[in-house]
Amino acid sequence: MQVQNVWEYPPYPFLEQVLEHCPKAGKTYCFLWKKRDKDNRVLLQREDYTFRHPNAFKEDLRKLFNEGLISFKDLGNRISIEMISWEDMED
Numbered sequence: 001m002q003v004q005n006v007w008e009y010p011p012y013p014f015l016e017q018v019l020e021h022c023p024k025a026g027k028t029y030c031f032l033w034k035k036r037d038k039d040n041r042v043l044l045q046r047e048d049y050t051f052r053h054p055n056a057f058k059e060d061l062r063k064l065f066n067e068g069l070i071s072f073k074d075l076g077n078r079i080s081i082e083m084i085s086w087e088d089m090e091d
Contacts, residue, residue, distance in 0.1 A: 068084065
């Protein structure tokens with residue numbers, strides 16, 4: 001088993017919230033966290049999230065949105081996602 005850099009994972013309070021309230025979305029949340037840019041945004045093409053069925057992936061996004069951890073916009077063949085960061089929590 002390969003040990004990954006701890007900074008590749010979401011902050012513990014965010015991850016704990018996901019695992020407590022919507023555990024099935026945990027893998028999706030970690031995937032998005034690793035894909036985010038410096039502004040905490042992710043733009044995905046449909047083929048970028050083939051690890052989940054497209055409907056299951058979108059359901060995960062809805063669950064994460066309901067938890068206040070992301071916002072997203074479905075653009076048809078793409079999905080634009082903004083991740084919540086520590087700075088957003090301070091405002």
